[in-house]
Amino acid sequence: MDDRAITLPSPARCDNLRPVHPLTDFHALMINFNCTIQEGIVPEELRPALESELARISTDILGGNPVDVTVQWIEVPHGFGFRGGALSTTSAVRGEIPPGCEQETRVRLMQSIQDRWMEITGCTTDELVVSARDRRPS
Amino acid sequence: MPYYRCIIPQDSLTFEQRQEIALAFTDIHCGNTGAPRSFVSVSFFETPEGEQPEFGTPYYLDGGNRAGRPEEVKQQLLADLTQAFSDISGVPVEQIPGRIRENPASWTMEGGFVLPEPGQEGPEWYAAAAAAAAD
Numbered sequence: 001m002d003d004r005a006i007t008l009p010s011p012a013r014c015d016n017l018r019p020v021h022p023l024t025d026f027h028a029l030m031i032n033f034n035c036t037i038q039e040g041i042v043p044e045e046l047r048p049a050l051e052s053e054l055a056r057i058s059t060d061i062l063g064g065n066p067v068d069v070t071v072q073w074i075e076v077p078h079g080f081g082f083r084g085g086a087l088s089t090t091s092a093v094r095g096e097i098p099p100g101c102e103q104e105t106r107v108r109l110m111q112s113i114q115d116r117w118m119e120i121t122g123c124t125t126d127e128l129v130v131s132a133r134d135r136r137p138s
Numbered sequence: 139m140p141y142y143r144c145i146i147p148q149d150s151l152t153f154e155q156r157q158e159i160a161l162a163f164t165d166i167h168c169g170n171t172g173a174p175r176s177f178v179s180v181s182f183f184e185t186p187e188g189e190q191p192e193f194g195t196p197y198y199l200d201g202g203n204r205a206g207r208p209e210e211v212k213q214q215l216l217a218d219l220t221q222a223f224s225d226i227s228g229v230p231v232e233q234i235p236g237r238i239r240e241n242p243a244s245w246t247m248e249g250g251f252v253l254p255e256p257g258q259e260g261p262e263w264y265a266a267a268a269a270a271a272a273d
Contacts, residue, residue, distance in 0.1 A: 036181070076183075080156065081181045082157065082161075082164075083179045083180075084175045085161035085165075085175065085178075088179060092179070103244055106245065110247040110252070125250035126176070129247070130247045131241070131246040132245055133241050
């Protein structure tokens, strides 16, 4: 990414973020998702829709540009993931967002992701963990 | 929220060993913290032969928990997890480094609820967690 690719949140959406310097702090505007799923639980054909919805929801709420949202998939092979000591069917969507987000905004983000993920995949609330943590300074 | 990643060499543990370790980690985490059992996730990630392990050592325990517990609880937790992994896998304790990272509970939504801070779990939250787990 070069300086020309920087996209600042619109003023209406950036009041929940701490001030950023566009030239030295552009990395902080990026949003990354790490989706850990169990083998066979989230079919591959659903993943593009999930990726675009993660980008849409997060930039609708936090601002920024959907092209700056990255999504990484980690598939846990069958027999390698457990929850409560039993084989797991849980997906974990871990977001890394610009620091300084107000809690109300963070909850709205997590709730929106949860709702949409459940709609697309058909999973239950117990089969999904969503987090939105502040990006640590690099 | 409690999530433990076990980095292991390829084909080093059987399914039975992995399951036994996952059960032991669940017992240990809940015994130390009082968290609901259904919240404890344990995954195993094999490093393919010939590849550099993620943390530079063949075995590594990488935990992620809610922040706010006393230091001695965290130290005890990691020591107990390491010992259990060693007992079940046969790998010496000194060859199993690890860490427990922490984030604020309010940064995670699980079972449809934002997690409470450690020690702030009310009976209604335990009831909701149990109901969600039973769905």
